[in-house]
Structures are given as structure tokens and as C-alpha cells.
Amino acid sequence: MRIGELAEHAGLTVKTIRFYEQAGVLPEPERRPSGYRDYDDSAVARLRFVKAAQAAGLSLAEIREVIAVRDRNGPPCRHVTDLLNAHAADLDRRIAELTALRDEVRRLRDRADGLDPAGCEDAAVCHVIPTDQASCVQRSADAVAGSPRVERPIGVRR
Amino acid sequence: MRIGELAEHAGLTVKTIRFYEQAGVLPEPERRPSGYRDYDDSAVARLRFVKAAQAAGLSLAEIREVIAVRDRNGPPCRHVTDLLNAHAADLDRRIAELTALRDEVRRLRDRADGLDPAGCEDAAVCHVIPTDQASCVQRSADAVAGSPRVERPIGVRR
DNA sequence: GTAAAGCTTCCCCTGCGGTGGAAGGTCAAG
DNA sequence: CTTGACCTTCCACCGCAGGGGAAGCTTTAC
16 A cells, blocks of 8 residues: 555555654565565554554663564564553653642742732732742752653653 | 852853743843843742742743743732643642552553563564553543643753 | 964754645545 | 646755854953
């Protein structure tokens, strides 16, 4: 089948499929004499895997790595479960961060109800956002203590 | 004071300060005859506000907007509390999404313990990641139902 | 006088997952 | 024979918050 048909089967755009090939998560297909790409059913299965892995929070780079492990060493299940473990831990960290941030944002908003709008000073722009260290959530300390990997928002695509 | 000194006071790099000026969250300072930027103390206060607002999850574009509101309409507190409300709601959504994803990831990992690595089929790459619709967390439905704004990971910078 | 540090503007690069468009080739129907 | 749909490659761009480095001034310290 040609790329447009594959795109329709997979629920992706033609652009995305070429992008996946270039990203190394979809093997280069045969070509017709015209130069058109020519796919078989395994491409559909592969794209399903890619979508499922993305839904599980894996990046294209990780998916490519999983595929490479499979090609070299056989079933990559161990590798995949390691990835899943790491992602679950990352998600726990990220959820904790966002929860702390949300609580701080709510606290600021609630505090704002008791403030006089006229009390804003020029330099500070708006006293709803307090600029003293003590009242701010400790983001810098978190960032330093946090692992160097993963600033990426895991999962959550459109 | 010159830009390097301001950077040290604010705990930022010289690059970042020039970037903030260009981004519209720090006003253009006076220049010395040499062309060097010359800041006064209000720049320090402004940068403190920018950092605090960032820590509260506001983007530079939003911070610029808050500053613009203040310049046009006086105290922007109402605008700021509206932003905080919107961010709190965004964070709630995001936390819910990440929590659902984390649960799904854990479920996949736990399910993997009962699988035989030899059972992986070629096209599917690895059966730890099931490619059938039913077992996948419903990300596409979320994305469609979700608000069009904010894919950005709010807060959480390094 | 000269070296080092600091400053200026300028443009490009990062990650991530794509999207948009231009210029051109191919194929089927009418 | 032409129109339109489909395909090809290539290059550039999106958001976000900066970082890297070049080429060329200015200021400071010795």
C-alpha cells in the first residue's frame, strides 16, 4: 500500500509517517519504480506499537531504542519494563512537583483576596506575587536536587 | 550598575537578562556613553518579580502581559488572580492526566511479570506494550476533550 | 602600554514531535 | 491532453526559555 493509505489505516498524517521513518521507529519500506514508498501490513502493526508505546509515555528515542534492542538481542521485555519503572518514578516526581505548585498557586490566590489593590508598589509590579524568598515555593532547590534527566512532560500529547 | 553586577544580584546570567529585556519583561535601561547598559535598583526588584511569577507557573508572555496591564490600568491584581485561577485549574487537569498515565504504566509493568519473553511477535516488537485499543489508556479522547490551550508543563523549570 | 575582564550585537543551537510549503515527478480518469 | 490527486525531496518553522560563540568595543588593573 502507498503512504496515504497507510496513514489512513494508522490514523496519522503522511508527514508524520515520513517523520517516523526518519526518526528510526519505522523501517524504510520498499520503493516502487516511481519512487513511491510501498508498505505491507507489518507497517500497520509497527505504527500501532509506536502509538501504544507513546501512550505509555515513551519518547520516540526510547521506542527506537526498544526496537534496536529487539533487533540485536531478541525480546526487549526486560528493557521495556525497566523503562516503565523509570517512567513511573519520573511521573511520581512530576506529580509531586505539580501538586506542590498547585497548592502554592491556590495559596497565592486565596491570599490575594485579603489584599488591597492600591497596595501594589511600582517596582514589584503586583503584590499578589510576593517577591520575598520565604513565601515562594522552593523550585530552585528542587531543580538542583532533582535528577538531571527528564524535563520533558511525559505522555500528555494531543 | 552594569549588567554583570545585576546578574549577580539577581542570580541570573548576563545572557538571561538580555533575553528578558528582549522578551519585554525587563524595561530597556539607560545606556552609558560607551553603550553599556546601566541599571538602577528597580531592575533588581523587577527581576525578583519575574522570578517569583515564574515560580508561580507564569510564562514570560503572561508576565509581560501582567506588566502591560499594570502600565495601562494600574494594579493588575485582578488579572493576576484570574491567571492564578486558570493555572490552578490547568494544574488540576495535568495532575489528573499524569496520575492516570502513571497508573497505566504501573499496570503495564505489573502485567509484564506474568508474560513470557518468548511470546513477543515480530511486528508488535514487544508484547509488554499491548497494541490493542482496549488496554491502552484513552489519551486521544482526553486530548480531544481537553481545552485547546496549555500543553506546556506549567512551572517545573530547572 | 598591554593584558584581562567585561561589554556590545549578531546569528545559530538545544529538545520534542511534529507541521507547512515549494518545486517537481507519477498516475488514473475524463 | 489535461486536470487533479497523490507522491517525492528539501528546507524552514512552531513553542519555550534560554545557551554558545564570534567579532569587535571599553574599561580596569598592573
